[in-house]
Amino acid sequence: MLDGEQYRKSLDDGRVIYFEGARVPDLAEHPLLGRAVDTVADGYDHWYDPREDARNPLTNVSASSADLQAMLPLFDEADGLLNLTYQTIMCLLTASSRIGDSDAPYPARMAAYVRDLQANDLRSALCITDAKGNRSLPPLRQEDPDAYLRVVDRRPDGVVIRGAKLHITAGALAHDFLVMPTKAMKPGEEDYAICCSVPIGSPGVSVVCRTSAARVEDTRDFPVSRDGVLSEGFVIFDDVFVPNDRIFLDGEVEHAAVFAHSLGLWERLKALTFMADDADVLVGLAQLIADANGLTRVPHIREKINDIIIYATLVRSGLLAAVSSSKVTPEGVAVPDECFTNAAKFYGAENYAVMVRHLHDIAGGSVVTAPSMADFDNAEIGPLVEKYMATGSGVTGRYRTALMHAIRDLTADTYGGHNAVIQLQAGGGLHAQRLVTRKHYDMAGAKRRALERTRLEAPASA
Amino acid sequence: MLDGEQYRKSLDDGRVIYFEGARVPDLAEHPLLGRAVDTVADGYDHWYDPREDARNPLTNVSASSADLQAMLPLFDEADGLLNLTYQTIMCLLTASSRIGDSDAPYPARMAAYVRDLQANDLRSALCITDAKGNRSLPPLRQEDPDAYLRVVDRRPDGVVIRGAKLHITAGALAHDFLVMPTKAMKPGEEDYAICCSVPIGSPGVSVVCRTSAARVEDTRDFPVSRDGVLSEGFVIFDDVFVPNDRIFLDGEVEHAAVFAHSLGLWERLKALTFMADDADVLVGLAQLIADANGLTRVPHIREKINDIIIYATLVRSGLLAAVSSSKVTPEGVAVPDECFTNAAKFYGAENYAVMVRHLHDIAGGSVVTAPSMADFDNAEIGPLVEKYMATGSGVTGRYRTALMHAIRDLTADTYGGHNAVIQLQAGGGLHAQRLVTRKHYDMAGAKRRALERTRLEAPASA
């Protein structure tokens, strides 16, 4: 296993990173992106185990519903990039099972690659969403044929790919990218049916970064986003060579969607876990600020907190139901229930904005107008700010103001806006989650139940 | 065990039943209420087992989460009165455990009464909600002290009770009533802290009935409510004597709420099961009518069906999470999780009206304007009605019209209105379910999680 220092060194692999118009010479030293490097490095230190055959527990495969249940707390314990690595592994194993036993070399390559990730303690980010051009047109009808990533050359030892992948969380921080088609492909679109793993330092790969990390020097006003925030990336593959053993699909259009679907399930399971935890955080913040404001017993405040409680409980019930209804694949991998996962993810994403509104309604305008923490340190104005932000009974102005900043940072500032969009879009937007829920819902059973309840005979046309 | 015929005979126990201003001389022969008797009698026949020690499987106690899970399908299989009997038993066992081991004679009496119900295959209905008078005043401040049921006399061999209980499903059909306080009581309100079991034929008991069963002679337009609908009752206890061995609480105000809370959980579990099934029925009807209308591929129709699918899936996930998180009491009774049960019940009740609206939106105005089934039989107009209600591809006008009546009967007519109110109010209205969810939610954990996520220290005031 690697420790944090070894991870930092591993970044010196020729990776090409841009930020706000300029090439980033040294990622770890960058004032904003460097904090994301720190977060990942801290993660390596946290999990480090010097024993030779040690491997990160979040790269393990769950063989049962109970195993998977036990894995959930690790999602929280791990940083975002380690979670992505877990999703990479689970995506490959789920896809491998769904593609089935074929003569193709892919299952063996996937298994070998998974072992490689585990053994070398590498981190992988996921490249799905294509540039897409005009969303209403298929790849071959785009003005620019590269709007979807594709194979532009085939050689005996591998393929050359070209295209861009969007919304790549931790894009600048990983060792490898798992690249896969963003959607199903049809006959004729073989060049677009490519799944492969690409080291970030490969010639032709560039990452254009963004971050929602706090930009203010005194970060006390940004208790959430001052660290721990990974960068987002726009990854460009400008004629990148991929050797054969890194290719997991090439041209089999009938399987093009399997990877994104497999990944989607694990992404949403992670998103659901995060959402369930965040929902509890919203409840906690709402109650803490209500306590601090002296509003604990006001009926409409209580009702709003109760709404968040019910939201949090329902999201968690979806997570629990999904995991407790896991199916184990023939290969021995416990896979959560698609229907419960997606329905709960949809519900959580659909209602997150309203829960944040409740929190803002409870907390009041000070969420965005409270003095900065630095104002408390000023000799002249500090004592007055403390006097007027305090609410009595031991609630200091400093604590209450810090709570306001926490709420703002989490829900009403750069990181908060980023978080709102991510809660909505992670694992696909609302529409996608609805479609997947429907796809896995037992519609035949529902029809049967409806006919029984109303004592009708099934129609001849059914 | 009793069979249906024996049940019918058992109704001849002197019970006093009123319906629309008149005394009902023979319940089984009543044109509307008699159909409810048929339903219960059919249930007896369904479960009948002639062996001496046989007992109804829905009177068994679940000893584990898995047992309880296995019990759920029986809720559907059983008629409403048998379900109430099950709830009576589970309420007594849960309450007995919550009251704890005391010197009081109550636990032994409850256990004996449960055995009695099981052994004699009796049915019990539940009497909770009091007349209540002015809802903003406690019992002792009411103009009429009988607004809450109370003990008006105490004798060595028992007590005399007076009051009325509302919304008593199957009130006219049961053998016994389990009577309990509707809410917590305070010192001074000892006379109102009474829980007991009362045979329906006891002198002083009257039941004033209502029904949402179909009143139309040709019941083909009422495929749901033409049978299976139990009556609702308003039960009056006009100085009714209750012997000591039927008294399960008398004056211990600190335990007054335990019975209603215990029952509430089991009522809501049943309601949740029914709601989850009904949600699937709504999906099925929506899809069947969309199919019959030729709207299967219309996007906004699909979106509405998808909404109902997500609703159905979330309600069921709450049910699953509640049961899989059951706790087993020291006495060996598996009790579902309060928080998941109540949150899902709240969500289901809150959104039921919108799901019905979706169904109406998909089905169209014919839900309330379609010709009656009898019109199809008319020699002159029948063929034209068939011609114009048909939609081609084998969808006959008769089938499609029957589907419209099914939707109307279930959701937009007497039974449908009744059902909507029941889905909302069963186990207490929305507010009650919110309060119970909050009561059982881990608020301390949520606060801790919020402080950790925002890296704040707990306030001195907490």
Next chain:
Amino acid sequence: MLDGEQYRKSLDDGRVIYFEGARVPDLAEHPLLGRAVDTVADGYDHWYDPREDARNPLTNVSASSADLQAMLPLFDEADGLLNLTYQTIMCLLTASSRIGDSDAPYPARMAAYVRDLQANDLRSALCITDAKGNRSLPPLRQEDPDAYLRVVDRRPDGVVIRGAKLHITAGALAHDFLVMPTKAMKPGEEDYAICCSVPIGSPGVSVVCRTSAARVEDTRDFPVSRDGVLSEGFVIFDDVFVPNDRIFLDGEVEHAAVFAHSLGLWERLKALTFMADDADVLVGLAQLIADANGLTRVPHIREKINDIIIYATLVRSGLLAAVSSSKVTPEGVAVPDECFTNAAKFYGAENYAVMVRHLHDIAGGSVVTAPSMADFDNAEIGPLVEKYMATGSGVTGRYRTALMHAIRDLTADTYGGHNAVIQLQAGGGLHAQRLVTRKHYDMAGAKRRALERTRLEAPASA
């Protein structure tokens, strides 16, 4: 003008009416449908003016926004069939203006027909929705070419039409039907582009009726639906001859949708007025039952009433904005704003179900379990029912129970279900209202405003 008695006599015009499988020999004498006749006859008496040139004020045309505003209270004062007659007139005048000055004889015929309706004090019902067959197929691709009403023969003196029209409110009670295409038609569909007026007694016309009027003998439990409820009809045109002067469009496919669109606006204006009034009724009932239950000061009850208040206020603000933004056509007819009318109608229809849920939540289970009014008359049980339904401070059991029945009848029984579907579907379902709102919304203005606010230049592609 006609009085009620003359209206009754006018029904003896050979009309062919069916109800639940049987021909209705005398509409006015029918136990259920006769009550609808009473309602219309009462309306005739109400407006009757013996002067020779008198005419019903609701057949007048508004020439300004203020005129139209002053017309609104007449909508409430008039029965449903008179409202439909008004809509017939306004539909024809609006359509006539939209079709514009052409050489066709239609405008003159429409004007003459409007004068005829006014002068002879006739009532007209509206026939729009076709049988439609498979909704995903156009008329010519239906299995049955009559799925949309069409011209099956053309003669020098008129045309012969065949088809059925659904959801025809007051279908059995009118003198004439205004028949129009349900949607836009395309070249090739000329036979379906037919608009005409047909007397109900014309050979070949049959009406198959339904009603949501109360069927119970003692109608005190049905204070809303015991009278005033019009029948719904399924009108069949089985090769009906229409003379030329009654034809308002025949084959001009480019104008096929104009009538339905013109009517839609006036239907929705009426529906919006009804909805705004009904919303106030929901507020009133909610407050009255909260008062009667002693819940006036309970916070969550107040919040729910406040929600209905805001709903009622918003629906009314849409109505006011629509009327105050009326445009006057070149012919001098004030036409309400489409965008405000449809948006408010959509909002009202979308949220009606939730407002009813609030009312049920406030009123409690007694909405469906309260004793019947007849129970109060019973010498034995009546006093006890009164005792326990009363809540003190002068709130009698009888009054409170009557209120419960009012709520049930209006929102949770046959009429209530019918009303819910009608509120949703009148003037087209939710989707249709959304589309019309969008069609009339100033999208170019919104884009311009967005670009200004964000200081972007308009894209080259726009």
Next chain:
Amino acid sequence: MLDGEQYRKSLDDGRVIYFEGARVPDLAEHPLLGRAVDTVADGYDHWYDPREDARNPLTNVSASSADLQAMLPLFDEADGLLNLTYQTIMCLLTASSRIGDSDAPYPARMAAYVRDLQANDLRSALCITDAKGNRSLPPLRQEDPDAYLRVVDRRPDGVVIRGAKLHITAGALAHDFLVMPTKAMKPGEEDYAICCSVPIGSPGVSVVCRTSAARVEDTRDFPVSRDGVLSEGFVIFDDVFVPNDRIFLDGEVEHAAVFAHSLGLWERLKALTFMADDADVLVGLAQLIADANGLTRVPHIREKINDIIIYATLVRSGLLAAVSSSKVTPEGVAVPDECFTNAAKFYGAENYAVMVRHLHDIAGGSVVTAPSMADFDNAEIGPLVEKYMATGSGVTGRYRTALMHAIRDLTADTYGGHNAVIQLQAGGGLHAQRLVTRKHYDMAGAKRRALERTRLEAPASA
């Protein structure tokens, strides 16, 4: 009238401003706050008219509903501080009318002060919300008696006040503060019933500022917040002397709430206008980004845009109804309808978060992951970023990316979070708007209408 340069000079009045812990020596030169000064100065230049008796048109009083209607576009044209000045004037005139003709000197002082503001072209900010301490306790029961601003000394020539006022938009930029009680006061709370005007440079006044202006050097990624954003302030009155002619209420507790209520109406009218415009902006952005993404014809995208259209139309209908239903006071001031204003403001605030969610759902993850505008200028990566952000048909990557930044800046970043809280809290939170709507709703009329509709007699208890 003053021009921009004169305004800048007027800031040199000894005002004491703090920002992030430090005293601000020169407001106009401050890198962040200076941009707000620019905005106000630009406003002065925009309206400047050199004629002697010229005065700003937004300080005029509307004498009729039509006048008020014509005033609305000026709200948009004016900067935020000028709007606050208008609200100051309207608040004083409305309050003066509501307090009525009394012997007190207040009406004359208010009139004189209004003339002073108009004549000298001054700007006033509004100080309402107190520090409040524990929100569940009244002023006199607070640990710190200064939690609500109060008179601490009375002198022949004026009073001395102490306290803090929160959420003071443009707090650092105005010339005067209009200070008023945040709520109704009771006998005994006379010291808290103080309304007065205070020049910002008065000894003892300090303003602690915050801003949501963009902090990034290259502001192309912040097209909305790069200028035009006013600062928020926390204003401390540390024993400030106020001369008699600036005192508009002092001790008359019965009138304490009049000022806040009067202001509330005008604040909400402004907020509603802003909300209606912003709603159109959301529609425009949603359509522009859907166009740019090639999603114009995708059904679920259209549905979401339609939802925003209906929202925008309803908010505007509330605004129109409020203004067209204005009442003119005896003093000749047209005052908008409270009920429509508050209901629409509530609806707009309640649903804003969901409309933003729709926009994010339509735009996709690029809202927070799109490359920065500077990346387009980079010689190496710029062309590739352009290639992959473009979507064909003339939609350049640069334009589409700028649109993404506009959406992010407006709705998902520092300014967006600030805006979301302000839309919710401006003029009081959701609960306050509900209460005011109810207060002005015609409840007696609703009860009467309910009784008529259900043919019930009014209860004896009513």
